[in-house]
Amino acid sequence: MHHPDPKTREIVDLALDCYKHCFGMATTHCLAVGGAHAEPGHLTLMLACSEICRTMAHLLMMASPHARHLAPECIEICEACAADCERLGGMEDCVAACRACAKACAALS
Numbered sequence: 001m002h003h004p005d006p007k008t009r010e011i012v013d014l015a016l017d018c019y020k021h022c023f024g025m026a027t028t029h030c031l032a033v034g035g036a037h038a039e040p041g042h043l044t045l046m047l048a049c050s051e052i053c054r055t056m057a058h059l060l061m062m063a064s065p066h067a068r069h070l071a072p073e074c075i076e077i078c079e080a081c082a083a084d085c086e087r088l089g090g091m092e093d094c095v096a097a098c099r100a101c102a103k104a105c106a107a108l109s
Contacts, residue, residue: 011056011104012060017101018100022046022047045081046094052070052078056071056101071106071108074102082098082102
């Protein structure tokens with residue numbers, strides 16, 4: 001079994017945290033609040049963010065060299081998601097998780 005170094009474990013944890021926040025908020029909070037929170041562009045961005053973070057975590061757990069190639073895209077999507085969630089308000093935990101993941105992934109690229 002592969003045991004990643006502490007830095008990689010931290011990035012995996014932050015990516016999975018972002019995945020959980022974005023997916024959970026999109027499918028519960030945003031749909032319940034409605035309005036701009038439930039607009040297709042916002043929901044699609046949140047789901048894309050959750051998926052890229054999940055994929056990033058999986059690649060890192062597999063010690064795949066492809067994680068480094070995915071890092072710039074993960075950063076871009078996480079930053080866009082954080083900005084959009086901040087714009088709408090009431091999603092501070094999601095904003096923080098996205099920004100933490102983007103910052104962690106920047107260490108890979």
